[in-house]
Amino acid sequence: MLKASRKILLIFIDGLGIGEDDPRLNPLLHHPDIWPAKNHKPDFNGLSNIPIDACLGVEGLPQSATGQTALLTGINAPKLVGKHLQGFPSRKLIELLKNESIFVHLTRNGYNATFANAYRHPEDITPFSRLSVTSHAFKASGQPFRSVEQIEKREALYHDFTNRSLGDKWGDIPILSAQEAADILVGIAKKEHFTLYEHFMTDILGHKGDKSAILSLIRQLSDFIHSTLTLANEEGIKIIITSDHGNIEDSSVKTHTRNSVPFIWNFDSEIIDENQPERITDVIPLIKKILIG
Numbered sequence: 001m002l003k004a005s006r007k008i009l010l011i012f013i014d015g016l017g018i019g020e021d022d023p024r025l026n027p028l029l030h031h032p033d034i035w036p037a038k039n040h041k042p043d044f045n046g047l048s049n050i051p052i053d054a055c056l057g058v059e060g061l062p063q064s065a066t067g068q069t070a071l072l073t074g075i076n077a078p079k080l081v082g083k084h085l086q087g088f089p090s091r092k093l094i095e096l097l098k099n100e101s102i103f104v105h106l107t108r109n110g111y112n113a114t115f116a117n118a119y120r121h122p123e124d125i126t127p128f129s130r131l132s133v134t135s136h137a138f139k140a141s142g143q144p145f146r147s148v149e150q151i152e153k154r155e156a157l158y159h160d161f162t163n164r165s166l167g168d169k170w171g172d173i174p175i176l177s178a179q180e181a182a183d184i185l186v187g188i189a190k191k192e193h194f195t196l197y198e199h200f201m202t203d204i205l206g207h208k209g210d211k212s213a214i215l216s217l218i219r220q221l222s223d224f225i226h227s228t229l230t231l232a233n234e235e236g237i238k239i240i241i242t243s244d245h246g247n248i249e250d251s252s253v254k255t256h257t258r259n260s261v262p263f264i265w266n267f268d269s270e271i272i273d274e275n276q277p278e279r280i281t282d283v284i285p286l287i288k289k290i291l292i293g
């Protein structure tokens with residue numbers, strides 16, 4: 001059994017910043033128990049938040065490739081490459097992830113570190129496949145990706161957590177409620193020192209700008225986070241929720257934003273009190289400190 005104090009679940013939500021205090025501009029404010037705004041802290045029992053910077057001293061809108069690399073390595077990737085890079089990571093970022101990703105660091109030091117997301121065809125991934133930052137970060141540790149088939153065995157979760165976006169071709173895969181999905185995720189995190197779960201429908205819908213679709217996603221996502229927090233609190237699992245840049249918190253634009261992003265956590269921690277994160281590059285050093293000391 002792993003000690004409860006040594007279990008961290010990092011929930012990475014793509015494109016979720018800290019927006020204005022007006023729910024007409026900031027759809028996250030329909031669920032103020034979970035999500036912070038500029039002058040509002042989440043009020044769910046035991047939850048804390050610190051706004052952290054995602055721009056990292058580089059001009060322009062922060063983007064996913066450099067932002068996620070910075071988040072998962074603790075290194076200022078946009079400064080290193082001279083700009084914010086969108087989409088898939090460049091060769092230089094992949095090299096950085098190979099050597100410095102949290103998965104590589106933890107597994108080298110004898111800790112379990114897993115990626116809970118299910119892939120549609122993990123068997124088809126080759127060294128030449130185009131992969132996201134999170135995939136490269138995990139692949140660098142030499143572990144296999146989880147598959148959609150493992151969702152039914154409660155060993156993996158799809159990025160949308162309900163399985164709806166898998167469509168009909170995966171006929172046997174059930175549609176999960178927020179509670180069922182939370183149950184699976186906490187079940188995975190219980191067995192590991194470190195678990196990453198990535199959700200990116202927030203960024204996709206933020207770019208599309210369909211307000212009713214955004215409100216419906218935020219309702220589902222908030223239910224899922226709510227259930228995950230409730231279960232994790234019972235199990236003594238430490239949860240950290242953060243993002244790579246803003247997007248969905250500002251309904252007035254379809255682009256990313258330069259807003260701060262949340263650093264939300266559900267546990268008492270002297271380490272966090274004494275080393276309060278200021279930017280997304282501070283997340284991984286904190287996780288290392290909490291797990292390894």
Ligand SMILES: [Zn+2]
Pocket residue numbers: 014015063064065067203244245
């Ligand atoms: Zn992103």
